[in-house]
Amino acid sequence: MTDKLFIKTNFDLCTGCEICQMACSTRLLGGCNPHRALLHISHTRENLYHFPTVCNQCSNAYCAKVCPVNAISRDTATGAMTVDQDLCVACGLCGRYCPTHMIHVDPDLKKSVKCDLCKGNPQCVKACPTGALELVRVEEKR
Amino acid sequence: MKPNGCMNRILLVDLSRSVSRPVSVPQKLQEDFVGGKGFGAKLLYDLVPQGADPLGPDNVLMFFTGPLTATPAPSMRACVVTKSPLTGLFLDAYFGGRFGPEIKYAGYDGLIITGRAENPVIVSIRDDNIEFIPADDVWGMDALSANAKVKQKLGAEDARVATIGQAGENLVRFSLICCEPNRQAGRGGAGAVMGSKNLKAIAVQGSQLVRVNDPEAFEAACGQALEEIAQSEACEALTQSGTSYAVPWSNAVGTLPVRNHYYSDYDKADRLGDIGQAKHLFLGKAACQGCPIRCSQMGAIRTGKYAHRITDIVEYESAALMGSNLEIDDVRAVAHLVKLCDAYGLDSMSTGGVLAFAFEVIEKGLIIPPPPDLPLKFGSPEGAEWLIRSIALNENEMGSLLGQGVKRASEKIGQGSDAFALHVKGMEIPGFSPRGTPGMGLAYMTADRGACHQRGFMVGFEVGGELYNGKPVDNYGLDQKAEILIEQQNYLSGLDILVKCDFGAFGITAQCYAQLFTAATGREVDASFFNNIGERIWNQIRLFNLREGMDIKDERLPRRFVEEPLTRGPHEGRCISESDMAFMLTDYYRLRGWSPKGRPSNEKQKELGLDPQPQYRFNKEI
Known part of the structure; x- marks a missing residue:
């Protein structure tokens, strides 16, 4: 039996500070820019609401289904869908069909990038000062 | 070149000729003045010709970040520097939020804007792509509607946009620049400088990375900074209730202005402070980019005459100057008035000072009050609202008189009205009344x-x-x-x-x-x-x-x-x-x-x- 990890978003606690996105972009790219992070926050109604969106690590993952080279598969250790950078041809099909825009071709890396749950220790969750991002462990049923 | 937290370029924009050009930050400028206010201090001196009209094309409007802006270093901001139309002197006005960092993500440490566009314009900055977009359909809009409209025009929800409201367009000398909702470069009339240049909005979208010199040491220093914030009682108070907690405190220590600073204590302070605001306004917390303190208490006016306006916390300064100083004790009314200022693009601090001055000189019979059915007196939110509108839209004689600030207004009124004009060098006095300090x-x-x-x-x-x-x-x-x-x-x-x-x-x-x-x-x-x-x-x-x-x-x-x-x-x-x-x-x-x-x-x-x-x-x- 494997445990599956998820990031649960608590929008009611999100302040829109983007510290999660700063941590994510720094880990991924070695520099900071929230727009380049692998999670998104939409700030709406004059900043009254902040909605973080993270990768759903779908059971029925369109990104993996559309990938022409089968570069996207589940990491059995974490349950995250991950991109094999050696296989990825940066065609961008995954991003075109992801319903939440959680995968895209990075302009510098020139490969598809998405949340891999930082191999089980997500930096965004660690950095969030309010508990708006929470790491949840789900026991997978046999 | 090893990363240094900076982008090491400044974007020059000449509105008169609709051209722009990035320049490298001179090494000596960086060494001597580093960034932010430092750049502003030196470059205002160097770039503005002596005696330049603050509202003329020779004035420069500058936005500067610093080496820690847009990094994970907690609680950083950016600033606007220009020659103030309110004081005729140096002006620096600071803003948090997400507009400042975006300037760096677009690849610049700052923007220097000169000249004057022939027609209303939006400057769109998308990394190295700079566009001058006609703003005729945005001109005349309030600052918040303009923000939304510009994003819609650009088809870029994630753009970060600075706008002016009608007050900036009408050259009100204490108009502000709205740097995304609830974050303003507030004091000293930077909005009028932007308006005088026919510049309605600046939209920025950046895809560059901000890199630091020593990532490991930087992470450790950020950890230390977060720890120090966590240990600070003052920071904790700001997390709990923002600056609203300062209202009852300031009242207790005798610095809360009342009736145009005639008194400095107020028996209804609690209504305007954290207790009143928590009851009537607060819903949740919002933060500037990279800030764990999250001092913004977002909410809405839920009940009464002004119901269903979204509002940020009524900051201490606004609560003092638009509340107790005008003897308006209903925090919902104060929130409404401050929100009007935000939308029209007026500095709520100076506006509070101007309104208190107006109420006092009307009370003393030094200026002829407008139609008698208007209650232009202390304690009247309706009177305050009428004046705010008159000033921002330059709708009538009273509005254009007061839109100059208390110094110029009292000079025009004469009759000893300078006794009630509370300012230093033209800038209206903040919300800490100083006679005991x-x-x-x-x-x-x-x-x-x-x-x-x-x-x-x-x-x-x-x-x-x-x-x-x-x-x-x-x-x-x-x-x-x-x-x-x-x-x-x-x-x-x-x-x-x-x-x-x-x-x-x-x-x-x-x-x-x-x-x-x-x-x-x-x-x-x-x-x-x-x-x-x-x-x-x-x-x-x-x-x-x-x-x-x-x-x-x-x-x-x-x-x-x-x-x-x-x-x-x-x-x-x-x-x-x-x-x-x-x-x-x-x-x-x-x-x-x-x-x-x-x-x-x-x-x-x-x-x-x-x-x-x-x-x-x-x-x-x-």
């Missing part, structure tokens, strides 16, 4: 942009229990005030190269800022660095202000604080006399190394490496 009075007298509470918060030492060199400070005494104030002015100006937020600085120590700075830039500094560079900046600005004709006779408090002792409250019987002012100011000039006329001596200028000749002109031709 002479050091705060000195801070207003000497602040670089006119009456400002953020250049040295002496109230903290005088009635807030803050220690100086481990010892309590004598509240009414005059002896140490100049010394403490100078230290504060230097240090805080030094931190504004980063650009710090005042609230982060409640928790983060100088040592920790030095660690963050060193790790980000690769330049080894210790805690004294900020004091030293702050002194350079302060003197540089002084040279600008003197060059632009600042008269040291104006380095004084308004008559009310000098001639009218308080008639009640904790500081009953107190005022700051002519001789008190003279004593403190003499001490201040001497300790600053300035002549008795308030001019930095040649030795002081030399010591600080200040060049009286402009050095950076960036070949004015773009």
